[in-house]
Amino acid sequence: MENRKVVIAGGGVLGTQIGLICAYHGFDTTFWLRSESSIGRTTPKIERYSALMLEDLAKAKALIGNPIGGMLYPRGLIRSWQGITAEAIDALIEEGKKNFAEKVHIELDLAKALSGAYIVIESMTEEPKAKIGMYNAMRDLLDENTILCTNSSTLLPSMFAEYTGRPEKYCALHFANTIWKNNTGEVMGHPGTDPAIYQKVVEFAAAIGMVPLQLHKEQPGYILNSMLVPFLSAAQALWANGVADPETIDLTWRLATSAPAGPFQILDIVGLETAYNINQMKPAAQQEGTLENRMGKLLKEKIDRGETGVNAGKGFYDYTKK
Numbered sequence: 001m002e003n004r005k006v007v008i009a010g011g012g013v014l015g016t017q018i019g020l021i022c023a024y025h026g027f028d029t030t031f032w033l034r035s036e037s038s039i040g041r042t043t044p045k046i047e048r049y050s051a052l053m054l055e056d057l058a059k060a061k062a063l064i065g066n067p068i069g070g071m072l073y074p075r076g077l078i079r080s081w082q083g084i085t086a087e088a089i090d091a092l093i094e095e096g097k098k099n100f101a102e103k104v105h106i107e108l109d110l111a112k113a114l115s116g117a118y119i120v121i122e123s124m125t126e127e128p129k130a131k132i133g134m135y136n137a138m139r140d141l142l143d144e145n146t147i148l149c150t151n152s153s154t155l156l157p158s159m160f161a162e163y164t165g166r167p168e169k170y171c172a173l174h175f176a177n178t179i180w181k182n183n184t185g186e187v188m189g190h191p192g193t194d195p196a197i198y199q200k201v202v203e204f205a206a207a208i209g210m211v212p213l214q215l216h217k218e219q220p221g222y223i224l225n226s227m228l229v230p231f232l233s234a235a236q237a238l239w240a241n242g243v244a245d246p247e248t249i250d251l252t253w254r255l256a257t258s259a260p261a262g263p264f265q266i267l268d269i270v271g272l273e274t275a276y277n278i279n280q281m282k283p284a285a286q287q288e289g290t291l292e293n294r295m296g297k298l299l300k301e302k303i304d305r306g307e308t309g310v311n312a313g314k315g316f317y318d319y320t321k322k
């Protein structure tokens, strides 16, 4: 890798996690934020997520020797579980602390932030207009060789390539929430992405502890959500049609496939608001009496009661019970 400067545009939930994982793996990381008030919102996230990462590393010590430890350790933070020791994890914690303290920078001046970057990862609000505005502002400030990636979940890179001023150096690198545990790095180019650049993004993803997952063509929802969204919808349809309750649907899935979690346990992790927003995007959700409309109403009732998932302590399951 020619240089190790990474720039993250957007200090939200995912932008913060991406920047921190880059810093943890030794990359000099700059968050570009648009205002002083953005700093006030992003700094607590940086503190929270860096503490969570270090806590999960410390907890991993208790997994050594556990037969399923190899399934539960934070894969984005520990490169190899084979033969890991508590001392090695302690050393990672110390190095992580040092890197978080020394390699994380915040910059409001876009030109200064972008100067000399190896790669810029755009992780801004999922709104085409905001992203286009960002690309227009960046295009004349980027160094010639800088690679530009988007973390967009639902928008395709071909929608934005022309605005970047460097379509051949632009592609998607898509992360999952709780990046340090769920270390997928879906790499997806558009028809104009240079294959050599695509390969560099694959290498970069591996260098920051992700498992690069290569898509050969554009696909809305990438690989993961192309499978996950229909799966979760099918489970919600069984529930909304009164076929079975969430616990039974989950139990069926776990028993029959040996999967550790059923669809409603996954929905609790994803968050019911996200599930509701995805459901409401279907035109049938707006028509009274349809299955999608019933699914939306059931989710909304739970959201209105504050039962939005694991983060709220209650969703389809109660997480406050010991």
Ligand SMILES: NC(=O)c1ccc[n+]([C@@H]2O[C@H](COP(=O)([O-])OP(=O)(O)OC[C@H]3O[C@@H](n4cnc5c(N)ncnc54)[C@H](O)[C@@H]3O)[C@@H](O)[C@H]2O)c1
Pocket: 009, 010, 011, 012, 013, 014, 015, 033, 034, 038, 123, 124, 125, 126, 130, 133, 134, 151, 152, 153, 154, 174, 175, 176, 177
């Ligand atoms: N949340 C997830 O689970 C998840 C997972 C994978 C990918 N993503 C993708 O990551 C991106 C960001 O999502 P998020 O969940 O972090 O969102 P978020 O709402 O937490 O953060 C969005 C960030 O963009 C900034 N922003 C908005 N408009 C801006 C503008 N005009 N100029 C500069 N900054 C601006 C906001 O200040 C905020 O820091 C989206 O493209 C989303 O699809 C999200």
